[in-house]
Amino acid sequence: MRLRPALLAAFALALVARADEGMWTFDNLPLKTLKEKYGFQPSQDWLEHVRLSALSFGGGSGSFVSRDGLAITNHHVGRGWVQSVSGPGEKDFIKHGFLARTRDQELKIPGATLRTLMAMENVTEAVNAAVKPGMSAAQATEARQNALKGLREARGKATGLAYSPVTLYQGGEFWLYGYKVHRDIRLVMAPETGIAAFGGDPDNFTYPRHDLDFTLFRVYEDGKPYQPAHHLTWGTEGVKLGDLTFVVGHPGSTQRLITHAQMLHARDTTLPARLASLETMRQQMKAFAAQSDEHARQVNTRIYGIENSLKALSGYLRGLKDVEALKGIQQREQELQAKVATDPKLQAEAGGSWKAIAQALAQTRDLAFETRYVSARYSSLLPVAVNLVRVIEEGAKPEAQRLKGYRAETELKTMREAALRPLRAGNAELDGFMLRKGLEEVEQALPAAHPFRKALLEGRSAGEAAKSLETSKLADPEVRRALIEGGAKALAACEDPIVRVARRIAPMLAAQARRQEAAEATVAEHGARIARARFAVYGKSQYPDATGSLRLTFGPVATYPANGTLQQPFTTFHGLYDRALAWGPEAERGAWSLPQRWVEAKEKVNLSTPFNFVHAVDIIGGNSGSPVLNAKGEFVGIIFDGNIEMLPGNFYYDGKVNRGVTLDARAIREALEKVYDAGFLVDELLGKR
Amino acid sequence: MRLRPALLAAFALALVARADEGMWTFDNLPLKTLKEKYGFQPSQDWLEHVRLSALSFGGGSGSFVSRDGLAITNHHVGRGWVQSVSGPGEKDFIKHGFLARTRDQELKIPGATLRTLMAMENVTEAVNAAVKPGMSAAQATEARQNALKGLREARGKATGLAYSPVTLYQGGEFWLYGYKVHRDIRLVMAPETGIAAFGGDPDNFTYPRHDLDFTLFRVYEDGKPYQPAHHLTWGTEGVKLGDLTFVVGHPGSTQRLITHAQMLHARDTTLPARLASLETMRQQMKAFAAQSDEHARQVNTRIYGIENSLKALSGYLRGLKDVEALKGIQQREQELQAKVATDPKLQAEAGGSWKAIAQALAQTRDLAFETRYVSARYSSLLPVAVNLVRVIEEGAKPEAQRLKGYRAETELKTMREAALRPLRAGNAELDGFMLRKGLEEVEQALPAAHPFRKALLEGRSAGEAAKSLETSKLADPEVRRALIEGGAKALAACEDPIVRVARRIAPMLAAQARRQEAAEATVAEHGARIARARFAVYGKSQYPDATGSLRLTFGPVATYPANGTLQQPFTTFHGLYDRALAWGPEAERGAWSLPQRWVEAKEKVNLSTPFNFVHAVDIIGGNSGSPVLNAKGEFVGIIFDGNIEMLPGNFYYDGKVNRGVTLDARAIREALEKVYDAGFLVDELLGKR
Numbered sequence A, B: 001m002r003l004r005p006a007l008l009a010a011f012a013l014a015l016v017a018r019a020d021e022g023m024w025t026f027d028n029l030p031l032k033t034l035k036e037k038y039g040f041q042p043s044q045d046w047l048e049h050v051r052l053s054a055l056s057f058g059g060g061s062g063s064f065v066s067r068d069g070l071a072i073t074n075h076h077v078g079r080g081w082v083q084s085v086s087g088p089g090e091k092d093f094i095k096h097g098f099l100a101r102t103r104d105q106e107l108k109i110p111g112a113t114l115r116t117l118m119a120m121e122n123v124t125e126a127v128n129a130a131v132k133p134g135m136s137a138a139q140a141t142e143a144r145q146n147a148l149k150g151l152r153e154a155r156g157k158a159t160g161l162a163y164s165p166v167t168l169y170q171g172g173e174f175w176l177y178g179y180k181v182h183r184d185i186r187l188v189m190a191p192e193t194g195i196a197a198f199g200g201d202p203d204n205f206t207y208p209r210h211d212l213d214f215t216l217f218r219v220y221e222d223g224k225p226y227q228p229a230h231h232l233t234w235g236t237e238g239v240k241l242g243d244l245t246f247v248v249g250h251p252g253s254t255q256r257l258i259t260h261a262q263m264l265h266a267r268d269t270t271l272p273a274r275l276a277s278l279e280t281m282r283q284q285m286k287a288f289a290a291q292s293d294e295h296a297r298q299v300n301t302r303i304y305g306i307e308n309s310l311k312a313l314s315g316y317l318r319g320l321k322d323v324e325a326l327k328g329i330q331q332r333e334q335e336l337q338a339k340v341a342t343d344p345k346l347q348a349e350a351g352g353s354w355k356a357i358a359q360a361l362a363q364t365r366d367l368a369f370e371t372r373y374v375s376a377r378y379s380s381l382l383p384v385a386v387n388l389v390r391v392i393e394e395g396a397k398p399e400a401q402r403l404k405g406y407r408a409e410t411e412l413k414t415m416r417e418a419a420l421r422p423l424r425a426g427n428a429e430l431d432g433f434m435l436r437k438g439l440e441e442v443e444q445a446l447p448a449a450h451p452f453r454k455a456l457l458e459g460r461s462a463g464e465a466a467k468s469l470e471t472s473k474l475a476d477p478e479v480r481r482a483l484i485e486g487g488a489k490a491l492a493a494c495e496d497p498i499v500r501v502a503r504r505i506a507p508m509l510a511a512q513a514r515r516q517e518a519a520e521a522t523v524a525e526h527g528a529r530i531a532r533a534r535f536a537v538y539g540k541s542q543y544p545d546a547t548g549s550l551r552l553t554f555g556p557v558a559t560y561p562a563n564g565t566l567q568q569p570f571t572t573f574h575g576l577y578d579r580a581l582a583w584g585p586e587a588e589r590g591a592w593s594l595p596q597r598w599v600e601a602k603e604k605v606n607l608s609t610p611f612n613f614v615h616a617v618d619i620i621g622g623n624s625g626s627p628v629l630n631a632k633g634e635f636v637g638i639i640f641d642g643n644i645e646m647l648p649g650n651f652y653y654d655g656k657v658n659r660g661v662t663l664d665a666r667a668i669r670e671a672l673e674k675v676y677d678a679g680f681l682v683d684e685l686l687g688k689r
Helices: A005-018 A031-038 A044-053 A075-084 A124-129 A137-159 A260-289 A293-320 A323-341 A344-350 A353-363 A365-373 A381-395 A409-420 A428-445 A451-457 A462-469 A477-493 A497-541 A573-583 A596-601 A644-650 A665-675 A679-685 B005-018 B031-038 B044-053 B075-084 B124-129 B137-159 B260-289 B293-320 B323-341 B344-350 B353-363 B365-373 B381-395 B409-420 B428-445 B451-457 B462-469 B477-493 B497-541 B573-583 B596-601 B644-650 B665-675 B679-685
Strands: A054-057 A060-064 A070-073 A114-122 A162-168 A173-182 A184-190 A215-221 A244-249 A551-556 A570-572 A610-615 A627-629 A635-642 A660-664 B054-057 B060-064 B070-073 B114-122 B162-168 B173-182 B184-190 B215-221 B244-249 B551-556 B570-572 B610-615 B627-629 B635-642 B660-664
Touching: A044 A054, A044 A114, A044 A244, A044 A627, A054 A070, A060 A075, A060 A244, A060 A627, A070 A635, A070 A679, A075 A184, A075 A215, A114 A137, A124 A137, A124 A173, A137 A162, A137 A173, A244 A635, A260 A293, A260 A323, A260 A353, A260 A365, A260 A428, A293 A428, A293 A644, A323 A344, A323 A497, A344 A497, A353 A365, A353 A497, A365 A428, A365 A497, A381 A409, A381 A477, A381 A497, A409 A477, A428 A451, A428 A462, A451 A462, A451 A497, A462 A497, A477 A497, A570 A573, A570 B573, A573 A610, A573 B570, A573 B573, A596 A665, A610 A665, A635 A644, A635 A665, A660 A665, A665 A679, B044 B054, B044 B114, B044 B244, B044 B627, B054 B070, B060 B075, B060 B244, B060 B627, B070 B635, B070 B679, B075 B184, B075 B215, B114 B137, B124 B137, B124 B173, B137 B162, B137 B173, B244 B635, B260 B293, B260 B323, B260 B353, B260 B365, B260 B428, B293 B428, B293 B644, B323 B344, B323 B497, B344 B497, B353 B365, B353 B497, B365 B428, B365 B497, B381 B409, B381 B477, B381 B497, B409 B477, B428 B451, B428 B462, B451 B462, B451 B497, B462 B497, B477 B497, B570 B573, B573 B610, B596 B665, B610 B665, B635 B644, B635 B665, B660 B665, B665 B679
Parallel strands: none
Antiparallel strands: A054 A060, A054 A114, A060 A070, A070 A215, A114 A173, A162 A173, A184 A215, A244 A551, A244 A627, A570 A610, A610 A660, A627 A635, A635 A660, B054 B060, B054 B114, B060 B070, B070 B215, B114 B173, B162 B173, B184 B215, B244 B551, B244 B627, B570 B610, B610 B660, B627 B635, B635 B660
């Protein structure tokens, strides 16, 4: 019974081969693939049901899961809302969790809205019809935008829905998505952050995981629970290794269609520069933290934030360093180029665009180094001073000659107001420390003759310059007001050390920004040409890059090779306690510290209950909170992360290792019943009440 | 209570910084480091106690753990012995485990021996004194060997111990280690392989792990349990993250002192060639397995064996591809070269040796490719035929002209006997399949004019050639006997297809072997010169490469970064059930299938019991079964593997990630008490009976 190796081997192979790429729009699903690979043919009702059960949570995703409008998303998606109704002590629902035992206790979230996608209309023809022969590229873009705006308003008036324009295939298609907006959202249940984000920053982006990362809200209308036309049925059977799953949600953005040259530029220039900056900042913060326990307390959250960024960017970079993957991308690009070359019209439009992008990037290669140092980041007062200088200098010029952002009178007014605003109270000790460290960096990285170094240090050592800059009085809004009122003359006469530096570096920063903008404009213009050519060649046989619009992706529950072995497809409650016990409550700022309720629950829960699982689905940031469905369209889990191998998914999909990480619906049910004594919610989710 | 981030951060840092390199001999322990870093000063009694409690299990390690001679090692070290007393059905102790409930039931292992290191004598002076002025290198080596042999015999006679020569520092020191040999070893307890090697081949070399990888034997003398002078006390408190641990055992071999050029040669030439060969073989086996369930059954164990080799060699290669690590190795080499250059005598001896080695390797670079194809591996009969050809041809020559291995009459006789031996029954279907695949490889890899291809395929297609070779009658010993008796004439006239090929490829293989041997001789000669120079410069401030002799290594229980997060320092019984439940019993040939006894034990054991842990100790193959001790010298676990990051340890030690994987003594106790109902053994281990 135990060994059926050949079958298992074939099965494992199939799991790998089956991984399916694509974040598909609902109007263009790969139904043929679904049928051929999985023998699955969703009906139109199935598709409409899952689409109308889905919810947009702004930057995240969610779904209706009960007749009376229970809406589920990730705890980390709903966290801000939970925070907004929290208070001190017992009312710190982020820390202690929250449970409304009656509907009366459900807490209204001020200003919260949710959206259901009710209508999708392809308006490409109408939009493109607005472009008249002889229009320049800029005029054409404006004409399209105006057309889209007009259509959007008309549809809104006609239907009462809130319409958003959706641009797919980088301009290949224009759509209007019409949403029903829900404006009365109340908090029903939130677990403690300690279990919702068990493993904390270290485990973020990784698997195996043990996170109860969900929150329940309820949508109200006219003071009563809203009964949506569609909500997902709770799947009671769960999934197993190899089972097909679907994810319906709002992936935010991907860059899979940028050119090979852009990927190399990110790999060799921009990402290493950003990583180096972050690493420097991390080390500076660590040096500050090492000075005392109190300093450590002050900056540890920032350090972890930086480390999370380092983790994410390193993941991107690792993806771009995958020689095989990049070769594939280059080959597909060459195939497209060859197809474009066979069509004189396309060739005239986009044939030279790959080279144009590569050249624009080559010309800005030094900027990545330059912007690391030539910047106003060294002190929180320096950006304030640079803005002040600009408000005065640009304000004195005629409108046409002004810098971007200071051009129209309204812009200028906004900037002037910003210049006069009181500053948020900062951490003076930390600021001073970081200022000295920053100036030391400049001292080490830039030659003495570099104009920026000369402007910043004025020939002094980093320490002396820092001491001088710290005597600035610019934190006082009245000092700034006096300068603005005094105009160019007062500015020129001002001997405040920060102002003195700002006067000299403002033009350097402006020149830098102009170079950056020029390159970006070239890349944008030729990127759009390539996108149009690609759409002309491939049409909708490919999926569009993620844009935050609703998508469907699918694939089986699947293991993947990592760490010298195969990663387990599921974790269980046993794994949760294993990890908590292995580390103890104090390790890594309590990352694996269980809330007391969970310590006590160990004797009550069925420890064999599946907790999280991995599946071969193509997801990205924004998919957080997406419902995971089985082939029946039932809710079997909620996606909350990807594995560390998912990060290159920003640039390309690698089905061998890219996995979504999902909280199993069975874990939610077990927790509600046994840990939170909230059987009444389970009954509602199961449709029993 | 939960957060003391600064302290924790400092602690984590300390754990990394503290990782200690070195497999130290007991005569030369880094006591200063132990005192300065850990505040620990082992007494001479402490050291003698742990040394005399240690046991050599041939290729593995172990220790005495009770007054009455209980000896513990890994299940995978003792596996062969368990197998040797196993039988079919219920007596399959590999599958079902074994437990002697009384001493009468303890099973004597035929021919098994164990050794305790009783005496260590540095005989370097006496050995080197045998070298007289004017001796050639070869004469000096022989003189040393003879001196060592004489001393060894004399010591053996005087003490009754079994002495083994131990060469340290590649000849810098010569020692005689005197062992007490135990010849009556009986099996007391062996768990089921399903729990001893839980996770099977996939989890091999990795962590987190959940392996109850131990076996208990008892040493007898004169028919009674042997009472060793020293045995380890069972540590009942266990260790925690950060606790210092010691490992006493017999690391087999390391190559940390080979030259930078040798490492590059391994990285760029020999390892890639071996990996490519293994990968080809894996794919061929997989193709055979794909033909039927029965074929899969026949070769799956071999495929897993190949995959384990691939995993290990890939780990070595990954280590050699670590740019930073290799740079460090090169720097240390340059430092040594600089020191050698300041001493005219050393410079004359070894100054040119690095270059000599690099040149010898450069000249054999093509051999790695050549030996992949020019070989007798294609059929099990081909090596037999090549030997047959050599026995006849070399036998006809005068002794001085004969090939290595066929030189002396005794050698020739051994080879002749081998040529007449009946062949082991093989798998004819698999052999045929692999023969065809192998010939296809040759067809694809070598040009038609290549002499080896011509000899093997004789101008035919791979398929035709295979068909012809399969008609060989050489499997019949009588056919071989007739050929040997017929001598050169019969050989020349023989039309057997395998013999025809063997006649033509035998000289090619001999030429290849001669080139290989010449290069190896150069590398050995100059490697010894460098080793002598290094010992002259650094003496015993460094530890010698592993040679299977007894060593001590130490370091704290420690996490390490992997998989995007930090690996948990311990696993628990919860983790065992988590992994078993996550995979189910059928996945990957039952790799995570629990024995029934363990399925049932879930309700009985304390699931919070630590199971395995990782610590920053410098170990390598041969350390398997080594006792892990706390600072009191108590037994707190038994080492059974390293993490995947440990594999580069063959070439260098990386304290940031290199970890030993140990079975916690608390898990052994919990299992014996609760799962195996063997409280009487626990009592013995705790010294209560």
